[in-house]
Every structure is written in C-alpha cells, then in structure tokens.
Amino acid sequence: MDDDVHESAPAPAAPARTRRRPRAATTERRAEILRAAAHTFGTKGYKNGSLAEVAEQVGITHAGVLHHFGSKEALLVEVLEWRDKEDVRHLEGQHIPGGAELFRHLVRTARMNVERRGIVQGYTVLTGESVTENHPARGWVLDRFTILRSEIAAAIREVGGDAVSDELAARAASAIIGVMDGLQVQWLLDDSVDLPEATAFAIEAILSSALAGVDRPHPLA
Amino acid sequence: MDDDVHESAPAPAAPARTRRRPRAATTERRAEILRAAAHTFGTKGYKNGSLAEVAEQVGITHAGVLHHFGSKEALLVEVLEWRDKEDVRHLEGQHIPGGAELFRHLVRTARMNVERRGIVQGYTVLTGESVTENHPARGWVLDRFTILRSEIAAAIREVGGDAVSDELAARAASAIIGVMDGLQVQWLLDDSVDLPEATAFAIEAILSSALAGVDRPHPLA
DNA sequence: ACCAACTTACTGACAGGTCAGTAAGTTGTG
DNA sequence: CACAACTTACTGACCTGTCAGTAAGTTGGT
Structure with missing residues (x-):
C-alpha cells in the first residue's frame, strides 16, 4: 500500500518499474x-x-x-x-506489555490521555461515527477492538490462571475496553469526571471480579 | 414559542390577534x-x-x-x-427506580437493547458526534449523563450507606454508565460481544467494589 | 531538462433554507 | 346550511454554500 520514502541513498539500481522519487x-x-x-x-x-x-x-x-x-x-x-x-x-x-503489567499500562494510558484531549476526542468521534453505514473507519475500529480484547483477555488468564474461563475473560476484557471508552466520552463532555481515577477504579473492580468470582452466580441476573 | 392546542372551547372572546390551530x-x-x-x-x-x-x-x-x-x-x-x-x-x-432496583433495571435495559439495535445505534452515533465543536446535541447528551450519574450515585449510596463516599459513588456511577455505553459500541460493531452478560458482569463488579472496597488503596494506582 | 509539488480553475453532486403558489381543511358570519 | 375569509400543509423551483475530485498549468529543486 505504502512505498517507504528513504532519505539520502539515491538508489542507483532503482526498481525501474514505477520510478517516482519524492x-x-x-x-x-x-x-x-x-x-x-x-x-x-x-x-x-x-x-x-x-x-x-x-x-x-x-x-x-x-x-x-x-x-x-x-x-x-x-x-x-x-x-x-x-x-x-x-x-x-x-x-x-516497543509493544504492549502482557500480564499484570498490561493493566498498569492501561491506567497509565488513561492518565496520559488527560494531557492529550485532542487525541482522545479524535478517537471518540471516529469510533462513534464508525458504527454508521459503510463508514471507512469501521474495519479499523473493529480490528482495534478485536486485537485489544484478545490481548486483555490473555492478560487476565495469565494473571488468573486456567480457573478463569475463556468466556469470563472475554467478558471482562470487553468491559475494561468499554469502561475506558465510555469514561472518555463523559470526561470530554464534562471535566468534572475524574478520568484516571474512575478508570483505575473500574479496571480494578472488573479485574478482581474476574479473578475472584469465577463461578459465582450473578445476583443481578 | 408554540401555543398549546386545545380541543373544543372555541374561545369566543379570543384575542383575535394570533389564531392558528394545527x-x-x-x-x-x-x-x-x-x-x-x-x-x-x-x-x-x-x-x-x-x-x-x-x-x-x-x-x-x-x-x-x-x-x-x-x-x-x-x-x-x-x-x-x-x-x-x-x-x-x-x-x-413512570420514572426510573432507585436503590438496588435501579441496577436490575440497568441490566434489564441492556437485555432489551439487544432487541432494538436501531435505537442503540442512534444513541451511540449521536453521543459520539456530540463531543465535536458546537454540536447541537451536546447539551442534551451532557444533561443526560449528569442526571444519570446523580441517580446511579444516589442508588449506590442508598445501598451502601454513608460508608460510601460521594467521590467513590460518583466514580462508580461514571464507570457504570461508561461500561454500558462502551459495550454497546463493541456490540454494534461485533455481534459476538455478549452485551447483556458483559453488562451484568461489569455492573456487579463495579458495584461490589464500590460497596466493599471503601477505603482500600488502589493496587494499580 | 525533468519531474515532484504544488496552484488555479473548474465540475458535478448535494446540502439546508427560502419563497411563491396551490389544494385542502377550518372557522366565523349571515 | 352556505359561503367567504382565512389557515394549514404542503410542492417545486431556486438560491447559496460546501464538498470531493479532476485537469491543466506553473514553479522550483536536483
């Protein structure tokens, strides 16, 4: 898709096919x-x-x-x-960490995001738009969610061991991503929402429930 | 702006000035x-x-x-x-219930939402759009969040008693709204996300952490 | 000289909003 | 009841503005 642009190196033996030199x-x-x-x-x-x-x-x-x-x-x-x-x-x-370190990374990210409102707004607007018909960013957003979900689910199982079922890990992973995104929207609209604190609290809550309540029945179900 | 529409009552001593009836x-x-x-x-x-x-x-x-x-x-x-x-x-x-019943209501809502994808999509798109500059729905979305937050926070304190601080209740309320909205986005993009189950799980997790971990320090902080 | 990196000039599509006109409904008065 | 006087509920033509995209020409670096 994207031919890379080298500085220097005039490349005398250029590929000869398409020769466009920026x-x-x-x-x-x-x-x-x-x-x-x-x-x-x-x-x-x-x-x-x-x-x-x-x-x-x-x-x-x-x-x-x-x-x-x-x-x-x-x-x-x-x-x-x-x-x-x-x-x-x-x-x-280089790449996103795994295991318990991943959750610390997520909270750190939330803390960083307060200082880069523009980026967060862009992500929020685009994600919201992406659910409309034939939106060009839909695939990208979907991929992002899919990858993130599997990484977080893997981290949960890494921390919790095989006692945590795939389904529970998947649910918790979705919830963690969801709460991060949802809190960002609220924070963008209303500064009084404490994004980092609420994010940290929610991730901990979801994580501890996933690890502890493996087979506990749902009182709200 | 809009004068109300009475049936009957021809109003014999009408103001004669503005007379319009749909x-x-x-x-x-x-x-x-x-x-x-x-x-x-x-x-x-x-x-x-x-x-x-x-x-x-x-x-x-x-x-x-x-x-x-x-x-x-x-x-x-x-x-x-x-x-x-x-x-x-x-x-x-008539109106949204309070106390523990509110949380059951929220989970019921998530379950209902699976059957009315269009409504959920509309809400999601509009909420996402609302964070853009001068969006006409911004005020409405903001009000909605503010009211919901205070209702959920009140319900949390109703269930948890005065042991739950205002701040903690507010954080948990934001988190519950956030996770509901965030999960909806993921579900709209990918049906394999189990919206009702993930919502129920997350609300329980957040609620039990809010009620239990009143003064517990945050391991992720 | 050659060509990437532009600008200028334009097209066609589509948007929301205005306006004059028309048909149908409603109402007051004799 | 009848009918004029009015209002409502539109249509269709049109205006202005904005948009992405295209084609052709200009400039300046190598």
Whole structure:
C-alpha cells in the first residue's frame, strides 16, 4: 500500500518499474498533513471535517492534499495507521506489555490521555461515527477492538490462571475496553469526571471480579 | 414559542390577534416525521443524515419537513425530546427506580437493547458526534449523563450507606454508565460481544467494589 | 531538462433554507 | 346550511454554500 520514502541513498539500481522519487522534504510534508488531518477529523469528525481545513493548516490548498493522498478516505486510512505507529512509539518497550503489567499500562494510558484531549476526542468521534453505514473507519475500529480484547483477555488468564474461563475473560476484557471508552466520552463532555481515577477504579473492580468470582452466580441476573 | 392546542372551547372572546390551530392529523404526521428522523439520524448520524431522506420516508419533500419543524437542528431537538418521552413511557412505573432496583433495571435495559439495535445505534452515533465543536446535541447528551450519574450515585449510596463516599459513588456511577455505553459500541460493531452478560458482569463488579472496597488503596494506582 | 509539488480553475453532486403558489381543511358570519 | 375569509400543509423551483475530485498549468529543486 505504502512505498517507504528513504532519505539520502539515491538508489542507483532503482526498481525501474514505477520510478517516482519524492523530494527530501516530502516525508515531513506528509507528516504535517497527517497531523493536521488527525486534528481536523478529531475535532470535526471525518464526515464533517473538510480537506480544505486540513490543507489550510499546512498552508496549501485542498488539491495539494489530494496530490499527496489521492482521496479523503485514503487520507483517513493513513491517519489511522500513523496514529497506531505514534502510539506504539510512545511505548518504550516497543509493544504492549502482557500480564499484570498490561493493566498498569492501561491506567497509565488513561492518565496520559488527560494531557492529550485532542487525541482522545479524535478517537471518540471516529469510533462513534464508525458504527454508521459503510463508514471507512469501521474495519479499523473493529480490528482495534478485536486485537485489544484478545490481548486483555490473555492478560487476565495469565494473571488468573486456567480457573478463569475463556468466556469470563472475554467478558471482562470487553468491559475494561468499554469502561475506558465510555469514561472518555463523559470526561470530554464534562471535566468534572475524574478520568484516571474512575478508570483505575473500574479496571480494578472488573479485574478482581474476574479473578475472584469465577463461578459465582450473578445476583443481578 | 408554540401555543398549546386545545380541543373544543372555541374561545369566543379570543384575542383575535394570533389564531392558528394545527389540523387533526398533524400530531400523527409530526410523530411520523420524528420516527423517520430518529431512524435517519440514528443510522447516518445528524450531520450526515439529510432532510430529504427523512422526508422521503414519510412521502413528502424536505421542504415539507421544514414546514413542520423550522430547521434541521430544531428537528433534532424534538427527536431527542420525543425519544426521552418514549423511553419513559416504556417504564410502567413512570420514572426510573432507585436503590438496588435501579441496577436490575440497568441490566434489564441492556437485555432489551439487544432487541432494538436501531435505537442503540442512534444513541451511540449521536453521543459520539456530540463531543465535536458546537454540536447541537451536546447539551442534551451532557444533561443526560449528569442526571444519570446523580441517580446511579444516589442508588449506590442508598445501598451502601454513608460508608460510601460521594467521590467513590460518583466514580462508580461514571464507570457504570461508561461500561454500558462502551459495550454497546463493541456490540454494534461485533455481534459476538455478549452485551447483556458483559453488562451484568461489569455492573456487579463495579458495584461490589464500590460497596466493599471503601477505603482500600488502589493496587494499580 | 525533468519531474515532484504544488496552484488555479473548474465540475458535478448535494446540502439546508427560502419563497411563491396551490389544494385542502377550518372557522366565523349571515 | 352556505359561503367567504382565512389557515394549514404542503410542492417545486431556486438560491447559496460546501464538498470531493479532476485537469491543466506553473514553479522550483536536483
């Protein structure tokens, strides 16, 4: 999908097939556009955010943006991929940790998120939009949930052992993701919601129930 | 803005100034439009849903819709108010219960929601959209959260007694709302998520932690 | 010179909203 | 009851604005 852009190295023995050589500053230019697009899609949503607004932030026209990304939808896809990479880069240990460390990581993330409201808003708006018909970000959101769920479920079983059933672990994993996302919405609308504290409390609650109440019947059922 | 509609009582000493009365079938017509609008805004979102699509469902033109509601935004507001009324009407006991019964009610709601995906989708899309700049539904969503939070927090304290601090009750209330909303998003995107079971599990977990762990330090903090 | 990186200029689709006109319903008065 | 005087409930044409996307031309780096 995405041919990588090397600086330096003129590559004398180029692949000869498609020979398009971007300029040196192009990589940074694309990154600027990506940042602007993330901001616009984050604050206005994908449908409501315009290419013109994205372009204006980097001082070009909307056609200039299309030159780099081809279409609005392609831009969105790249924004999503770019954000994934950025997220991972923030993690020093390369990838998301497992076991008990994962839960500490989730709480840390919530704490960090208070300082990057824009990112959270973008995630929230896009996730909400994604459940509409034929939304281009639907696949991405779905994948994200699926992966996250399996990672969290694995961590739960790693901590709780085989006593925790697959179903229970899956339920708890969904609940943890859900409570994180749901609290973000409330926090975005109302600062008086204490995002980190509520997140920490909820994750602990769900986790301890998953580990302790393995076969306990549900009083609310 | 809107003078009430009395049947009978011709009001012989009428003010003579403003004299307008809607026709008999108008109430039902407006209700039809409201239903159509709820469906369109629910599946497409407010920004992306068009008046023409709403109009088409009731067999009139978009100008006809505007005749009844004045503007798209006014239509949205009425949809929201109408939905509130419909929700309350479904409750036989008139208003939302308190105490332990509230939590059973929440789980019942989750179970019901599986059978009314459209409503849930509408709520999810609108809530997500509402965090964007100057969204017309923002106030409504915020109010809804605020009221729900205080009701759930009150129920928690009713069940747990004064041992549960205001802060803890507020946190738990936010978490319960959050997990319900967050799970709905996952369920809408992926049917394999068991909405009622996961909701019941999470509410129980959060509730029992709120009641039990009054002053327990947070291991994840 | 060549070509990436643009801009300018434009198209076609679609949005919400306004407006004049029309048909049907309602009401007051004789 | 009858009928004029009015209102309601629309339609359809139109306006303005915005959008993504395209095509062609210009500029400047290598």
